[in-house]
Amino acid sequence: MNQTKSSLVGHILYAIGVLLALALAAWVRFHILAIYEDNKGLLEASSRTQTAMVDARKILKGQGFSGLFGSETGGYNADDTGFAIYIASVWSLTGETTLSSLQTATVYLDLLALLFLILALSRVFNRTTGIIAGILYALYLPVPIQIAHSNNHVLVVQFALLIISWILLLPRHWIAQTVIVLLVGLFFLFANTVRSVFGPFAFLIGFFLFVKYGKRRGLLLGLLFLAVVMVGNLCLKVAMGNPSHQVWHALYVGLGEFPNPYGLTGLDTEGNEEAGRVSPGIDMYTSTDDYMAVIKHRALARI
Structure with a gap:
């Protein structure tokens, strides 16, 4: 009875810790956004973001992707093709085509990444470690500052946290593992189009899966992940003129x-x-x- 009660108290304290970390992160991020809002004349969105917003509006108007991202178009940084797609996706969900809606949505994405970070580290280490890491990330100011500037650099951090956390949180059943690795591979592919710095890490993730889950299952999971990323990247290169x-x-x-x-x-x-x-x-x-x-x-x- 006492053990059950102690376990329940532990669950409650853990839930409170997670909520406090999320609340702290939300307060810091929205507070910095408010400062940004009061100083718009001094702090403007980067030219990279402004270009992506223009392209996102074209996407939402149904002009398609070939006119924006084809290899013959030029003038658009091939590293950032997915950034405009991300913005268009956010705007289609919010119903607003404003910088403010983009900033707010990116804050919620950051909170989601924080939640998965806490869960992943709690599983790998312990709950205390997960919560402490969550609080430290909540107070890491470069992230909310980049969110305020709406730069795609902050998406690199958020996407990386999500990808790593999902890999660390893989369930035990092999079917669920296979499906999740497939989905994470697709997400990894999209992340690399938003800011193309992820590519080399695909091999590290594949190697981790091999080591973590053994020669047979780990090899299959690692090869599946690499196949999704490499084949997908090849298709994008052909379709969007996205070179190496x-x-x-x-x-x-x-x-x-x-x-x-x-x-x-x-x-x-x-x-x-x-x-x-x-x-x-x-x-x-x-x-x-x-x-x-x-x-x-x-x-x-x-x-």
């Missing part, structure tokens, strides 16, 4: 994150400038495939 720009561009620009003799500082524009020096007239917006070929060669040469 993210790998070589990120690798070249990423050299600036470390001490280097080339004067690189990690800015996107440095890749564009280097490609222009090698082959005048080439840039990552209007000639993405040519840009990728040049920057791949320059990245390998400097490594």
Whole structure:
């Protein structure tokens, strides 16, 4: 009887802790949004966001995707094709085509990511660890600041938390595992179109599944995940003109994150400038495939 009562008290305290973490996160995020709202003249949405909002309105008007994201269109950053789709999806659900509705929806997405983070860490470690991590994330200010700016960079954090949490929360039954891994693979594919930094992590997730669930089931789950991501990415490349720009561009620009003799500082524009020096007239917006070929060669040469 005492054990049952103690277990019930533990469940109640855990639920209270989860709700407190969510409430704290919501208060911080909406408070920062209110500050942003009062200072719109000083803080504007990024040009990347404004471009994606324009494209999202075109999508909602039924103009389709080929006119926006085809390889022949140029002028649109191939890294961000999914960002406009995300915005259009949010607006179709809210019924509003405003920056405010986008910000609010992204806050709720962040709270969902926080909830799954707590659940995942509670399962892997313990409930106390899950709640502490949730509170720390609730107070992590760069996230709500990026939400206020409506930049797709914050979606990288939220999508990553969701993907990792779902993988850690896989149920024991193999059928449920297979279905969820398939769905997570599709979500991973979409996340990579919103901001194409996820690609290399597909192999880490596949390897984790192999190690976690054994040679037979783990191998099947890992291969299923990789197959969904790789085949899906190939289909997107054909349909949307989305080349392997993210790998070589990120690798070249990423050299600036470390001490280097080339004067690189990690800015996107440095890749564009280097490609222009090698082959005048080439840039990552209007000639993405040519840009990728040049920057791949320059990245390998400097490594």
